[in-house]
Amino acid sequence: xxxxxxxxxxxxxxxxxxxxxxxxxxxxxxxxxxxxxxxxxxxxxxxxxxxxxxxxxxxxxxxxxxxxxxxxxxxxxxxxxxxxxxxxxxxxxxxxxxxxxxxxxxxxxxxxxxxxxxxxxxxxxxxxxxxxxxxxxxxxxxxxxxxxxxxxxxxxxxxxxxxxxxxxxxxxxxxxxxxxxxxxxxxxxxxxxxxxxxxxxxxxxxxxxxxxxxxxxxxxxxxxxxxxxxxxxxxxxxxxxxxxxxxxxxxxxxxxxxxxxxxxxxxxxxxxxxxxxxxxxxxxxxxxxxxxxxxxxxxxxxxxxxxxxxxxxxxxxxxxxx
Amino acid sequence: xxxxxxxxxxxxxxxxxxxxxxxxxxxxxxxxxxxxxxxxxxxxxxxxxxxxxxxxxxxxxxxxxxxxxxxxxxxxxxxxxxxxxxxxxxxxxxxxxxxxxxxxxxxxxxxxxxxxxxxxxxxxxxxxxxxxxxxxxxxxxxxxxxxxxxxxxxxxxxxxxxxxxxxxxxxxxxxxxxxxxxxxxxxxxxxxxxxxxxxxxxxxxxxxxxxxxxxxxxxxxxxxxxxxxxxxxxxxxxxxxxxxxxxxxxxxxxxxxxxxxxxxxxxxxxxxxxxxxxxxxxxxxxxxxxxxxxxxxxxxxxxxxxxxxxxxxxxxxxxxxx
Numbered sequence: 001x002x003x004x005x006x007x008x009x010x011x012x013x014x015x016x017x018x019x020x021x022x023x024x025x026x027x028x029x030x031x032x033x034x035x036x037x038x039x040x041x042x043x044x045x046x047x048x049x050x051x052x053x054x055x056x057x058x059x060x061x062x063x064x065x066x067x068x069x070x071x072x073x074x075x076x077x078x079x080x081x082x083x084x085x086x087x088x089x090x091x092x093x094x095x096x097x098x099x100x101x102x103x104x105x106x107x108x109x110x111x112x113x114x115x116x117x118x119x120x121x122x123x124x125x126x127x128x129x130x131x132x133x134x135x136x137x138x139x140x141x142x143x144x145x146x147x148x149x150x151x152x153x154x155x156x157x158x159x160x161x162x163x164x165x166x167x168x169x170x171x172x173x174x175x176x177x178x179x180x181x182x183x184x185x186x187x188x189x190x191x192x193x194x195x196x197x198x199x200x201x202x203x204x205x206x207x208x209x210x211x212x213x214x215x216x217x218x219x220x221x222x223x224x225x226x227x228x229x230x231x232x233x234x235x236x237x238x239x240x241x242x243x244x245x246x247x248x249x250x251x252x253x254x255x256x257x258x259x260x261x262x263x264x265x266x267x268x269x270x271x272x273x274x275x276x277x278x279x280x281x282x283x284x285x286x287x288x289x290x291x292x293x294x295x296x297x298x299x300x301x302x303x304x305x306x307x308x309x310x311x312x313x314x315x316x317x318x319x320x321x322x
Numbered sequence: 323x324x325x326x327x328x329x330x331x332x333x334x335x336x337x338x339x340x341x342x343x344x345x346x347x348x349x350x351x352x353x354x355x356x357x358x359x360x361x362x363x364x365x366x367x368x369x370x371x372x373x374x375x376x377x378x379x380x381x382x383x384x385x386x387x388x389x390x391x392x393x394x395x396x397x398x399x400x401x402x403x404x405x406x407x408x409x410x411x412x413x414x415x416x417x418x419x420x421x422x423x424x425x426x427x428x429x430x431x432x433x434x435x436x437x438x439x440x441x442x443x444x445x446x447x448x449x450x451x452x453x454x455x456x457x458x459x460x461x462x463x464x465x466x467x468x469x470x471x472x473x474x475x476x477x478x479x480x481x482x483x484x485x486x487x488x489x490x491x492x493x494x495x496x497x498x499x500x501x502x503x504x505x506x507x508x509x510x511x512x513x514x515x516x517x518x519x520x521x522x523x524x525x526x527x528x529x530x531x532x533x534x535x536x537x538x539x540x541x542x543x544x545x546x547x548x549x550x551x552x553x554x555x556x557x558x559x560x561x562x563x564x565x566x567x568x569x570x571x572x573x574x575x576x577x578x579x580x581x582x583x584x585x586x587x588x589x590x591x592x593x594x595x596x597x598x599x600x601x602x603x604x605x606x607x608x609x610x611x612x613x614x615x616x617x618x619x620x621x622x623x624x625x626x627x628x629x630x631x632x633x634x635x636x637x638x639x640x641x642x643x644x
Contacts, residue, residue: 157533160368182501186537190535206549213482213486215508216546220507220545220550228528
């Protein structure tokens with residue numbers, strides 16, 4: 001007698017590829033009321049909107065789906081993100097407001113002000129760009145460093161003498177910093193030698209997709225400090241940290257997680273975040289960091305619920321409509 | 323009957339502290355014909371010579387000891403080191419030549435030219451300073467990057483488009499780079515995505531002692547790339563790599579290792595190097611990176627043979643002479 005062996009439930013199956021399958025796409029979309037989108041590598045790559053993204057978002061909006069944008073990119077504030085949606089003609093065709101946009105800078109600012117409750121006498125030293133500064137300012141947190149041009153001065157021997165721990169520095173916050181330099185790393189390290197100074201990161205993405213390529217991500221800002229500190233890692237607020245989900249729930253007033261889907265181009269941040277937050281589904285796209293073979297083999301033990309080549313593939317669900 | 327328990331030979335004993343013990347210092351010195359000195363944190367800290375260093379080196383020279391200088395600092399060439407010995411009035415009181423000076427840049431250059439035998443059509447991209455450039459030039463190795471001022475231009479979108487793998491780049495070589503920036507890291511990462519481009523580092527010291535403090539070391543130049551490459555580590559030529567001992571033997575014509583002592587301020591580079599190279603002894607000093615409690619507990623499983631507070635303590639051996 002031939003016996004059929006049921007699949008071992010402990011071995012997840014490769015996620016289905018929904019590209020070119022209108023019925024499967026429609027069934028997938030119908031499961032969800034809320035879509036959370038990563039931005040870089042999903043909606044756009046650097047200055048370029050990816051194919052059919054505008055039409056796809058309009059289609060989902062026409063289906064009354066709630067659209068949320070959840071990015072680990074700390075270089076822009078939520079207000080700057082809204083400007084980008086407008087400049088790419090996504091808004092105002094779709095009426096997006098900052099209340100739908102969540103960045104790792106915002107998540108970090110919320111955590112520092114509401115959870116850490118950093119005393120007003122303490123300052124945050126920023127290794128990062130203006131997006132972090134704007135969000136910390138909005139949250140009433142004192143900060144310095146960041147985009148301050150004096151941080152880019154050549155380093156003198158006299159400067160080296162002045163670096164040291166400082167009890168007024170409550171935290172060092174690392175994000176993507178395309179002006180990272182030896183002065184900032186030296187200062188940050190000396191601050192972190194103070195036992196009360198916290199080591200924080202907006203996110204620890206190793207790479208950052210732009211112009212169809214990968215560039216150094218926020219994780220590379222923290223990496224030299226982790227090396228100097230003998231392996232001490234920063235507390236991080238971007239995906240996959242659930243601090244990001246706390247920020248989203250605080251900002252939206254909550255939503256039914258079982259009817260929500262996270263869409264992203266990274267398994268170890270986006271998809272892991274969706275899985276660990278208990279969302280109803282996750283969808284990987286191949287226009288950013290992750291490669292198809294990594295999605296299929298569940299790289300790093302992270303399994304997407306399904307995947308498509310590009311976000312624009314979702315448009316084909318229309319062909320399955322009556 | 324009382325039984326004496328011999329010390330468990332698998333548990334090394336804390337090394338003896340020789341400071342203020344003239345007889346023990348004399349006995350220690352008498353064991354060796356050759357002393358290998360680390361420089362930063364042992365002889366000097368930044369621009370400052372440490373106390374009694376000149377007198378100690380003169381004393382050892384008067385005892386006919388061979389003095390070698392073995393530094394992981396890649397920012398200076400051996401010729402520049404000789405200038406520093408002269409400017410600090412160590413030479414010419416002691417007749418030091420470049421043949422006694424070994425740097426991680428020199429070790430890297432020797433390895434690339436003699437062991438790797440990089441074809442003359444291949445270039446090395448340097449993330450580092452002029453010491454590396456000078457040693458690679460002396461070894462006849464084509465190189466670019468390094469101190470080239472065009473590497474410090476602001477990064478434009480047009481630049482991002484140009485970055486990519488390049489089959490003419492045989493290796494990326496990382497050293498201490500106090501002008502490290504996002505452009506260089508981005509370029510280096512893209513070169514390293516070519517399967518034939520090697521990932522090399524002069525050394526991977528996490529910190530660099532200067533001005534009596536610690537600053538980012540060469541390991542922090544490689545760290546962002548290691549993060550981006552998912553944990554791929556560079557091949558390193560500084561201490562504790564035995565490539566450095568190969569360079570020293572090539573330069574000196576060899577010496578009796580059992581009659582040689584490595585003196586340094588780091589357990590995980592200097593002392594480990596002395597132990598793994600099979601030298602007769604190692605001596606830790608407390609004027610640089612390592613703390614006394616770390617020497618005493620054999621931090622990281624590395625045990626110095628003995629230790630002193632400062633190199634100048636060795637002078638007290640004179641008091642034990644007849």
